[in-house]
Amino acid sequence: MHIPVVAGGAEYDVVVAEGLTGLGAALAVGRGPGRCVVVTNPVVAPLHAARLRAELEGAGWHVEQLEVPDGEANKTLATWEALVGGLLAARVDRQTPVLALGGGVTGDIVGFAAATVLRGVPLVQVPTTLLAMVDSSVGGKTGVNTASGKNLVGAFHQPILVWAALDTLATLPDAELRCGFGEIVKHAVLAGEEALATCEALAPALVARDPAALARMVADSVRTKAAVVADDPHEQGRRAVLNLGHTLGHALESVCGYGVLRHGEAVALGLLGITRFAEAEGWLTEPSLPRRLESLIAALGLPISAPADVDPAALARAVGYDKKRLRGMLRIVVPYAPGRIELRSLPLDEVPTLIQALPIDR
Numbered sequence: 001m002h003i004p005v006v007a008g009g010a011e012y013d014v015v016v017a018e019g020l021t022g023l024g025a026a027l028a029v030g031r032g033p034g035r036c037v038v039v040t041n042p043v044v045a046p047l048h049a050a051r052l053r054a055e056l057e058g059a060g061w062h063v064e065q066l067e068v069p070d071g072e073a074n075k076t077l078a079t080w081e082a083l084v085g086g087l088l089a090a091r092v093d094r095q096t097p098v099l100a101l102g103g104g105v106t107g108d109i110v111g112f113a114a115a116t117v118l119r120g121v122p123l124v125q126v127p128t129t130l131l132a133m134v135d136s137s138v139g140g141k142t143g144v145n146t147a148s149g150k151n152l153v154g155a156f157h158q159p160i161l162v163w164a165a166l167d168t169l170a171t172l173p174d175a176e177l178r179c180g181f182g183e184i185v186k187h188a189v190l191a192g193e194e195a196l197a198t199c200e201a202l203a204p205a206l207v208a209r210d211p212a213a214l215a216r217m218v219a220d221s222v223r224t225k226a227a228v229v230a231d232d233p234h235e236q237g238r239r240a241v242l243n244l245g246h247t248l249g250h251a252l253e254s255v256c257g258y259g260v261l262r263h264g265e266a267v268a269l270g271l272l273g274i275t276r277f278a279e280a281e282g283w284l285t286e287p288s289l290p291r292r293l294e295s296l297i298a299a300l301g302l303p304i305s306a307p308a309d310v311d312p313a314a315l316a317r318a319v320g321y322d323k324k325r326l327r328g329m330l331r332i333v334v335p336y337a338p339g340r341i342e343l344r345s346l347p348l349d350e351v352p353t354l355i356q357a358l359p360i361d362r
């Protein structure tokens with residue numbers, strides 16, 4: 001399946017494929033095989049790098065391979081600097097494709113290095129987590145974390161190709177797969193009734209890792225993200241709807257401690273929370289949405305309530321620090337119904353009411 005993306009003056013395909021076969025030839029179109037650099041990490045390298053190299057070499061590419069350390073804690077300027085050094089030592093030029101093989105952490109770091117080395121070299125995303133396939137590899141946001149917060153340094157750099165090889169998911173732990181489900185539910189709510197109903201119908205098959213169900217959901221999800229990104233490549237306005245569930249989600253992640261709740265789990269909870277808030281405020285035009293989302297999130301194996309020991313006051317403080325804050329108001333993304341999502345401003349003194357809507361294991 002080829003999904004065209006048009007964003008920020010760039011046009012590229014997201015290919016949702018059974019495996020890696022065909023990637024080397026697709027990359028050679030218009031530029032011929034030459035040198036390329038694969039950047040991966042120590043977890044993914046032994047699982048999938050040899051197959052990727054064989055695919056590329058089979059299509060005539062000469063492949064250099066580099067690694068960045070694994071894990072969110074290594075999504076830093078130091079890792080970026082070391083990678084830029086490695087790319088320069090590998091003598092990349094402005095025509096040398098750099099391929100990011102791994103999850104969103106690797107994709108974000110490699111993307112930022114590709115955006116900055118020589119002021120930009122061609123980037124290919126080869127996402128190997130479900131989250132990276134449906135979210136981080138599409139849309140051109142790249143970057144690293146700093147002591148001041150997550151993703152505060154980065155660049156918009158659209159890839160020239162995204163290749164989601166579904167067979168790489170075979171080695172992905174269930175907990176990481178579930179994180180991808182969190183973003184898939186978010187995209188389904190953004191897309192509308194039909195997408196949400198499809199997601200509901202496919203939930204058992206997704207949990208069972210049915211290949212056809214995964215292929216369908218990844219493609220649907222990418223289409224939704226691509227459509228939003230196309231309208232607003234540099235996040236001036238409408239792209240902010242992609243933060244649905246993330247205001248509460250980010251707060252939960254930081255208060256519970258990164259690693260206690262994974263990102264996709266926190267997003268699912270944040271989505272439930274903001275939907276219940278919309279219900280309490282009388283904004284919903286589809287009254288069944290909170291119940292439907294709770295059933296779907298549970299069916300996908302994601303949590304439907306936050307840990308009992310999470311402190312609501314700490315959550316309120318964390319929400320107040322959210323970077324979406326603007327002139328004393330909090331920007332929130334509110335679902336009124338599937339496909340009907342609006343940005344609203346919430347006075348900061350109403351944040352405790354928002355927190356109350358969050359399901360907590362009491």
Ligand SMILES: NC(=O)c1ccc[n+]([C@@H]2O[C@H](COP(=O)([O-])OP(=O)(O)OC[C@H]3O[C@@H](n4cnc5c(N)ncnc54)[C@H](O)[C@@H]3O)[C@@H](O)[C@H]2O)c1
Nearest residue numbers: 043070103104105106128129131132135136141168171172
């Ligand atoms: N750029 C964007 O638009 C965007 C959007 C959403 C998220 N993100 C970023 O993405 C990151 C999260 O990405 P993630 O959830 O993919 O986490 P991750 O990259 O940390 O991957 C999770 C773990 O799974 C391992 N892994 C990856 N593929 C595997 C496979 N096929 N088999 C076995 N193990 C595998 C990874 O090495 C890692 O240990 C965060 O840093 C977030 O900020 C960016």
Ligand SMILES: [Zn+2]
Nearest residue numbers: 183246263267
């Ligand atoms: Zn997210």
